[in-house]
Amino acid sequence: MFLQVEGLRKSYTSGEVTTEVLKGVGMELAHGELGVILGPSGSGKSTLLNIIGGIDRGDEGKVTVGGVDISGLSDSQLTDYRRERIGFIFQFYNLIPTLTVGENIEVVAQISQSPLGIDQVLKAVGMLDKKRRFPKELSGGEQQRVSIARAVVKNPALLLCDEPTGALDYSTARDILQLLEHIHKDYGTTILMITHNAAISAMANKVYRVRSGEIVETRINDTVLPAERMEW
Numbered sequence: 001m002f003l004q005v006e007g008l009r010k011s012y013t014s015g016e017v018t019t020e021v022l023k024g025v026g027m028e029l030a031h032g033e034l035g036v037i038l039g040p041s042g043s044g045k046s047t048l049l050n051i052i053g054g055i056d057r058g059d060e061g062k063v064t065v066g067g068v069d070i071s072g073l074s075d076s077q078l079t080d081y082r083r084e085r086i087g088f089i090f091q092f093y094n095l096i097p098t099l100t101v102g103e104n105i106e107v108v109a110q111i112s113q114s115p116l117g118i119d120q121v122l123k124a125v126g127m128l129d130k131k132r133r134f135p136k137e138l139s140g141g142e143q144q145r146v147s148i149a150r151a152v153v154k155n156p157a158l159l160l161c162d163e164p165t166g167a168l169d170y171s172t173a174r175d176i177l178q179l180l181e182h183i184h185k186d187y188g189t190t191i192l193m194i195t196h197n198a199a200i201s202a203m204a205n206k207v208y209r210v211r212s213g214e215i216v217e218t219r220i221n222d223t224v225l226p227a228e229r230m231e232w
């Protein structure tokens with residue numbers, strides 16, 4: 001199994017209060033699959049994604065990605081893992097405002113082991129003609145396209161998306177989901193995506209429903225709905 005999470009626990013302590021955010025999470029995702037994590041606010045979705053992506057660490061349990069047990073990595077090995085194998089897409093794009101679209105992609109390509117071509121990924125997200133623009137000159141949907149290109153240019157083994165359409169209007173959100181669907185198909189990238197929106201789970205191979213730090217349901221979709229046919 002490409003991604004395997006077993007008995008993952010995580011607590012945060014602030015002052016005298018300890019909150020158990022993940023209470024023994026287990027999940028699996030095969031290579032090339034698209035998984036969706038559904039759940040209410042505060043249920044632990046981002047914490048789970050951040051641990052899988054090597055941004056954060058669990059307290060207990062095991063996370064294996066592409067045969068590597070990341071729970072056993074040193075800090076510098078975890079940084080290399082994150083840089084070389086993981087692409088992140090966030091709700092609020094996080095582009096560098098002082099760099100052009102092309103430069104935002106280039107800084108990531110430069111530190112990647114086997115990057116794709118900058119123009120190739122900009123073309124794939126429909127932003128090649130805006131290569132010399134700055135992020136503030138773009139709409140939210142366009143900025144998210146650039147952030148997808150930035151995540152994809154490193155040719156990541158795993159693409160992690162945290163509410164990628166959370167800040168977008170309905171039709172732009174559907175465009176972005178269609179784009180992620182194309183990336184998934186064209187590049188064969190394994191994708192794990194967090195959403196509040198249950199309708200989006202129709203495009204996934206696997207759906208994990210999270211409640212209060214536990215996966216309460218794992219569903220396998222035999223039929224995957226194309227993003228252009230999803231409605232909510």
Ligand SMILES: Nc1ncnc2c1ncn2[C@@H]1O[C@H](COP(=O)(O)OP(=O)(O)OP(=O)(O)O)[C@@H](O)[C@H]1O
Binds near residue numbers: 014044046
């Ligand atoms: N660094 C931190 N320090 C303390 N508490 C944290 C930290 N990160 C997350 N938490 C707490 O852990 C819980 C789960 O947060 P998390 O962001 O994983 O949930 P979520 O399901 O992604 O929520 P949302 O959908 O609102 O983003 C929340 O109660 C949050 O306040």
